[in-house]
Amino acid sequence: MSRKRKVGGAAAQHPEREIPSNESDRVEMFTDGVFAIAITLLVLDLPVPSSGSLPDVLMEKWPSFVAYLAAFLTIAGIWVHHHTVFERVARVEPAIVLLNLLLLLGVSLLPWPTALVAESIQNEAAHWNGIVACGLFALAALVVMISWSAMTALLSRRPHLLRRPHDAVWMRRSSIEAAVAGIPVLIAFATSFVNPVISLALYGAIPVYFLFSTSRRRPRSPVGPSGSGIHD
Incomplete structure (x- = not known):
């Protein structure tokens, strides 16, 4: 009994101590593999001209390259932000694994609507096809954002899964950002009724903000010189 009290007292005295654990490594490695496959599939959809003038054919197929860039970004x-999240995760529970799989469902789906959007833009007569394709792209993005928001919200309420207890605040902020990001995705889809090209451009602009936002964040130092955690 006395030993348990000593352990509990030590933990209370060092709330910023990083929890040594590799339980989340398998989840992150599997996730990295899915991201790599999804990006590779995007490249496979780029056109390879077999005849005619190469510059003319490439100019004619420009929607494929724009769609590729939007999906790649x-x-x-998502990958950069996912890496930033799991830098702070020490342990995982079944609920976190399931939400991560839901996130990967959206990521692995993205190459398909990307190809559909490019094809529909090239066929200007099929305007409704472009709207449906942009809707499928938005659906895949929303699946990612909903699962992301739910996963980080869950982590914020379970600080025992995190390397440092104060990372719960960061997780809560990430959850709110992911939920708010659904608004510009819906706006981008709405613009597809006017012009799918505008919608595609907006889809490509949304992740640029998250890349910039994540790049500004640095991992928190577990303990500062005075014994308190250093916050971003």
Whole structure:
């Protein structure tokens, strides 16, 4: 009994101490593999001209390259932010794993609507096809954002899963950002009724903000010189 009290007292005296654990490594490695496959599939959809003037054919297929860039930036933004989150995660529970799988469902789905958007833009007569394709892109993005918001919100309420207790505040902020990000995604989809090209451009602009936002954040130092944690 006395030993348990000593352990509990030591933990209370050092709330900023980082929890040594590799339980989240497998989740992050599996996730990295899915991201790599999704980005590779995007490249496979880029056109390879077999005849005619190469510059003319490439200019004609410009929607494919714009769609590729939008999807690449989206997946890259999600991956960078995912890495930042799991830098702070020490342990995982089944609920976190399931929400992470839901996130990967949206990521792995992105190459398909990307190809559909590019094809519909090239066929200007099929305006409704472009709207449906942009809607599918928005659906995949919303699946990612909803699962992201839910996962980080859950982590913020379970600080025992985090490396440092004060990371719960960061998780709560990340959850709110992911939820708010759904608004510009819906706006981008709405613009597809006017022009799918505008919608595609907005889809590509949204993840740029998250890349910039994440790059400004640095991992928190576990303990500062005075014994208190250093916050961002």
